[in-house]
Amino acid sequence: MPKTIMQGRPSHQLRSLATLLATTVAVLDSRCIGKPLVPQWSAGFEIGTLFFRRQFIHALALRDIAEGRAYFDSLYSVVVDKPEVDQKPSAAGEPRGDWFIPRGHQSPLTLLYFHGGGYAFYGAVSRHFIAMLAQMLQVPIFAPDYRLTPEHPHPAQLEDGLVAYRHLLGAGADPKHVVVGGDSAGGHLALMLLAKLRAAGLPQPALAIGLSPWTDIGRRGESQFGNDRYDMVQGCQTLQYAAWLKGDTGASDADLSPIHQSYRDAAPVYLQAGGKEILVDMIRDFARSLQLQGARVRLDVWEHMTHEFHAYGDTLVQSRQAIAGIREAMAWATGADAGTLAVGPQTELDGLRFVGNRI
Structure with missing residues (x-):
């Protein structure tokens, strides 16, 4: 059951x-006079989108990022109150983090x-989403x-x-059974990691997944500011996050953007x-750049959805479809499903193909 949580x-x-x-x-007033922001949205989806937009804007306007984080965590909603998942912190000797085990x-x-x-x-709502x-x-x-960031600029995250x-590989995980993924900035990190594995002397995973990934930390595409009126994240915020990521390292936008990395022979x-x-727009550009490099890439875009719409889980058709697509892609990439990935109306680029019985 959905639940609203207040804390702090x-x-x-x-x-x-x-x-x-x-x-x-x-939102309800606008809908009463026949003016929804997007006709295809439910009232709940529109309220959630605009609420989180306002929360991010205020959090980033506070005196320091610690207070901003505390404010952002003070009220949030989850669509599954208690997932059937055991959450436990990493053990001694493991990298800091949490395991979410169904x-x-x-x-x-x-x-x-x-x-x-x-x-x-790293909001509490993100932990609920991962669970x-x-x-x-x-x-x-x-x-x-x-x-x-801003306490720890690049390359701390990478x-x-x-x-x-x-660590996962050293603990016995077969890279053919490991999938790397993330959403938004986490998608950026997953894609940057994928591009750096060869230089680090590490094997590729079975698959990399980017959910609404940040693929260029500079300015790219009309949507970056043109979709401000629809999205919970605003174009100006991406520039702030980019400045914090670069810090005083002297790194350029190209240095820290997946769209400028090489993905030849990548997963x-x-x-x-x-x-x-x-x-x-930058995600579309990134998908095309991978295709031009000869990399294997699939891009699905749900026309009326916003950033990280996946958080609605089973309560939203598009979210349910997207998560089912992740599940199918993981099964396909790891050999658990010998078929091909189904192409739906949301598929804009399909460059994933089998060669014999392998990817």
């Missing part, structure tokens, strides 16, 4: 609650999953608690990602995006 400082809770109520009233699962796979949040947030994802995929997930991947890449999100 009372002043943060009260402001968040007021924001939620004001957003709800504004009860009674039979999967031989491990999903190394990097959370989103612009590299600056829900583990339940719906029926696959154990290890989610590293990688270092955040270093932490490589440590986590190396297959499965990308998902919403057609109303700010990142959709």
Whole structure:
């Protein structure tokens, strides 16, 4: 059952609650006069999108990022109150993070999953999403608690990602049974990790998954600012996150953007995006760049969806379809399903093909 959770400082809770109520009233008023933001959205989806937009805007306007994180965590909703998943922190000697293990699962796979949040947030809502994802995929997930910006600019996050991947392999995981993925900035990290594995002397995983991934930390595509009115994340915020990621390292946008990396001989890449999100144009550009490199890539875009619409789980048709697509892609990439991936109306680019019995 869906549940709203409030926690932390009372002043943060009260402001968040007021924001939620004001957003709800504004959305319902607009719909009463026949002016939904997007006709294909439910009232609940529109309220959720605009509420989280306002929460991010206020969190980033506070005096420091620690307070912003606390404010963002003060009120959030989850669509599954108690997923059938055992969550446990990593053991001594393991990279810092959490395991999300579905009860009674039979999967031989491990999903190394990097959370989103612009590299600056790791909200409680993200942990709930990962738990829900583990339940719906029926696959154990290890989610590293990688270092955040602005306190820790690049390459801290990539270093932490490589440590986590190396640890999984060193603990006995077969790379053919490991999938690497993430959402938003976590998708950026998964894709950057994939591009750096060869230089690190590490084998490729079976598959890389990017959910609404940030593929260029600079300016790219009309949607980055043109879809501001629809999305919960705003174009100007991507530039702030990019500045924090670069810090004073002297790194360029190209240095830190997946779209400027080489993916020749890399694992297959499965990308998902919403057609109303700010990142959709750069995700499309990234998919085409992979195709031009000869990499294996599939891109699915749900026309009316926003950034990270997957968080709605079973309560939204498009989210349910997207997570089912992840499950099918994982089975395909790891040899558990000898068929081909079904192409749906959301498929914009399909470059995943079998060669004999292998990918």
